[in-house]
Amino acid sequence: MENFEFFNPTKLIFGRDTIGRIGGEILEGGHKKVLLMAGRGSIKRNGVYDQVTGSLKDSGIEWVEAWDIRPNPVLSKVREMIEVAEASGVDALLAVGGGSVIDSGKAVAAGLYMDDVWQAFEAKQPILKAMPVYTVLTISATATEMNPYAVITNEAEKKKWVVHGPALFPKASVVDPSVQVTLPWHQTVNGALDALSHIMEQYFRGRGSETTLAFDEAIFRSIVENTDKLQSSPDDYDSRASLAWGATLAHNGTSGAGLGGGDWASHGIEHAISALNPEVAHGAGLGVVFPAWIEYCKEADPRIFKRWARNTWDARSVDRAIAAMKAKIRSWGVATTLAGIGVDGSQIPEIAANAVEFGPIGVIKKLTEDDIINILRLASS
Secondary structure: OOOOOOOOHHHHEEEEOHHHHHHHHHOOOOEEEEEEEEEOOOHHHOOOOHHHHHHHOOOOHHHHHEOOOOOOOOOHHHHHHHHHHHHOOOOOEEEEOOHHHHHHHHHHHHOOOOOOOHHHHHHOOOHHHOOOEEEEEEEOOOHHOOEEEEEEEOOOOOOEEEEEEEOOOOOOEEHHHHHHHHHHHHHHHHHHHHHHHHHHHHHOOOOOOHHHHHHHHHHHHHHOOOOOOOHHHHOHHHHHHHHHHHHHOOOOHHHHOOOOOOOOHHHHHHHHHHHHHOOOHHHHHHHHHHHHHHHHHHHHHHHHHHHHHHHHHHHHHHHEEEEEEHHHHHHHHOOOHHHOOOHHHHHEEEEEEEOOOOOOOOOOOEOOHHHHHHHHHHHHO
């Protein structure tokens, strides 16, 4: 078991009818005016906006609104919202939405104290300070509501990169699973695939941490089981809540404790895919990449891959587990090939080159550009 540090200062408020508490949390933090950041209007249709603004009013918090954050959020929008935050004199940020909105909020929070926030993504400048971020989550997937990571795409340079730092932990996050019952099915599935991928990125690196490995296996199985239940009963609150909590646990630090930091090659490959094809949802891309990555890397550590096959899919071999995983993804109505998510095979060399711009990726097996081309070819069939 590897040495590790566990630090997570985010206060998580979880459960039905909890959105009304966000104003009080912001007031308790000593803030008077927030930039309310959101996507393209779904929070007005599902009632979340009224709950949030009602809570702000009741707590005497002023707010300015910034809308139109898209999936696979972009640097130009982050820069635009930095200017809005600076001009409006806010003292905290409130991100209301899914991972794209919250990641944008974190980037804005850091960018307010930097000449150019993209310097942090390029690892040229550390994040030493950030404006406090509060969140109300509406799509469970990335666990950004309880971690210090943010992913933004520089659309001009076609770079989808991640930044992190302790200052990016949200101060408080509200997760009310009941508001997620109105999500389109594909968003629920993509969130589940993202969460499963976070577990696998950590798990396959694992050696010696039996407690964490067993925990990850249980969360993995729970996410699959509750996604199955939601396919036929999308308004099942207990299943919705279990999936939401599982997605948070998958990447709030718990799933990687003692496992050495994870591999993250599959995420790197998917980031390259959606940097070049921003219409590809992150979870959908991971659902294509991860089975191909497992197939390509399974001999790098047969012990952990065979354990995964046995304890998550009840399969007698890794190949059978891969087949079971792909069958499950297809049963959820999601593609398992590049063509199925709208990615043309002619893009494979460009995707591979994009993924290794900083050099080889991955830990379990260091992947070169040629390796990634081979993985993407596996993902094409």
